[in-house]
Amino acid sequence: MTFDQLSSRAQTVYKVLQDFVDNECIPALSIFEQQLGTGAARFQSVPPIMERLKARAKQLGLWNLFLGPEFGDLGAGLTNFEYGHMAELMGRCIRLAPEACNCSAPDTGNIEVLAKYGTPSQKERWLTPLLAGEIRSAFAMTEPAVASSDATNISTSISRQGNSWVVNGRKWWITGAGDPRCKLFLVMGKSNPGSSNVHLQQSIVLVPADTPGVQVVRPLQVFGYDDAPAGHCEVVFKDVKVPLDNIILGEGRGFEVMQGRLGPGRIHHCMRAIGMAERAMELTLARITSREAFGRKLAENAVVMHQIGNCRMDVEQARLLVLHAADKMDRVDPKAAQREIAIAKIRVPNLVLQVLDHCIQMHGAAGLGVDLPLAEMYAGARCLRIADGPDDAHLSQLGRNEIQKYLKKHKSQSSKL
The missing domain is CATH 1.20.140.10 (Butyryl-CoA Dehydrogenase, subunit A, domain 3)
Known part of the structure; x- marks a missing residue:
């Protein structure tokens, strides 16, 4: 399992990415931090240097590298083995390189969910701009009131009321929720708590970030680091209503x-x-x-x-x-x-x-x-x-x-x- 086992195309991508990370992303770190500013301003705008790096990555063909052959022409078509080498290179500049190549979490996972399970309308509204790097997203699962390591404990409720799903709950450590470009939450909660199968009680719904009742309470810090502008935030969903067709795959299929x-x-x-x-x-x-x-x-x-x-x-x-x-x-x-x-x-x-x-x-x-x-x-x-x-x-x-x-x-x- 060496570099020599990569396809000739993957080797070419690797060399271009290596140069991009070492000679463009790493030198841009200090500029990124300066442009972020201090205090609350760190979550109110995106440093212009990031958009310039994204444009450069697109120009170099270093875009959506994480999407493998099974996703057709949505991504670079690299295998997991090949992408592993690319991800290592991006990890050398963890703050900038993954996002610059549209390969940063949680967007990568959310993109895969929408690509695999999304309806045509869901893909048109959310997948297309995510693939283009025009918006960002968050995955809301972890909760402060329960041991979320056991996902069957999730207590956020997703109840059906007429033509809507109504979401109520409190989440935290929600990566990306602080970003002003975050336009979408994938929220996991219990839609059928009475099911005898604990793994069929949960559903995942799409919640636009500007839906009434969505409140980003605060960014949380990890050993004093805030990871601005994306952040890891505490978020409250209070009587949040979304259409029934905002569910992913179907009711009870969250797991x-x-x-x-x-x-x-x-x-x-x-x-x-x-x-x-x-x-x-x-x-x-x-x-x-x-x-x-x-x-x-x-x-x-x-x-x-x-x-x-x-x-x-x-x-x-x-x-x-x-x-x-x-x-x-x-x-x-x-x-x-x-x-x-x-x-x-x-x-x-x-x-x-x-x-x-x-x-x-x-x-x-x-x-x-x-x-x-x-x-x-x-x-x-x-x-x-x-x-x-x-x-x-x-x-x-x-x-x-x-x-x-x-x-x-x-x-x-x-x-x-």
């Missing part, structure tokens, strides 16, 4: 939609995280080979050598886990690759966090500040141990599946004796 959305997204997150780790290692290698302490270069210290060695092993292990999962998704499908996706989802953020922790340590006090991206990278990677399902939930399911697999095999073998 089905959600599972179709999360598999690829988990791989995207993991590979972008590896890009962060590679960028952190580059910054660290530049520092230790140029900085002296106690009469010699830091790179000559055996402890530092060990830390760099451990970082390299962690990154390589993480990359192979993700590419293995992506390859299996290509050969079978996300459901059949559930085991490999779960392993990557659990292990990769932890490995990346170890790398970032070493890199911060080797930078000393500088690693903790805002002059370098290391602390912000750490905050982002730490989120991944909770986002799209916490480690513990995935680990329990993984262990349960392994036990059931053994018992099934053991029972089968015993019956033959």
Whole structure:
């Protein structure tokens, strides 16, 4: 599973993207932060540099790279394995590159939902402008009042009243809700709480952001970082009415939609995280080979050598886990690759966090500040141990599946004796 295994077209895209990220996105970071401003202004406008980067990405053919062959001409047609390499490159500039290429969450997952399950009218109204990067969207699932790691706990109500669905509930950590370009919420709630099947109680409805009753309460911070202008927000839906045809796929099919959305997204997150780790290692290698302490270069210290060695092993292990999962998704499908996706989802953020922790340590006090991206990278990677399902939930399911697999095999073998 190496670069040489990519198609010639994917290799060309990779090289163009690598140049775009390193020579256009990373140098634009300081401009982006300056244009964001301070305080509430950070959520009121989008830095002009972002639109210039998006225009440049379109010009270079680096647009909607996440949409694979199954989506026809909507995207670049890359396989999951090929896109994994691209996502890693974009992770090197996590703040700008994914959005510049229209490959940032939560839009990627929402686009896939609309492309797979949307009606023609839903696609015309929402999918088309999302694909063009003209608007942004949010996925509203997590709630403050319940343990959302168990999605059957979701308490937001979606009730049918006449020709409308009425949504009532409070959500939080809703990525993208603070962006002034956010025009659409995909909201998960219970439309049939009395169903005996707990996985058929939920539905997902499309809620335009300007619908009366939608209130973005506040942006939340992760270790002090606000991720403006997108943010991670607390949002209240109070007597929000939308047409009946705003439901996705059908009533009671929220879990089905959600599972179709999360598999690829988990791989995207993991590979972008590896890009962060590679960028952190580059910054660290530049520092230790140029900085002296106690009469010699830091790179000559055996402890530092060990830390760099451990970082390299962690990154390589993480990359192979993700590419293995992506390859299996290509050969079978996300459901059949559930085991490999779960392993990557659990292990990769932890490995990346170890790398970032070493890199911060080797930078000393500088690693903790805002002059370098290391602390912000750490905050982002730490989120991944909770986002799209916490480690513990995935680990329990993984262990349960392994036990059931053994018992099934053991029972089968015993019956033959």
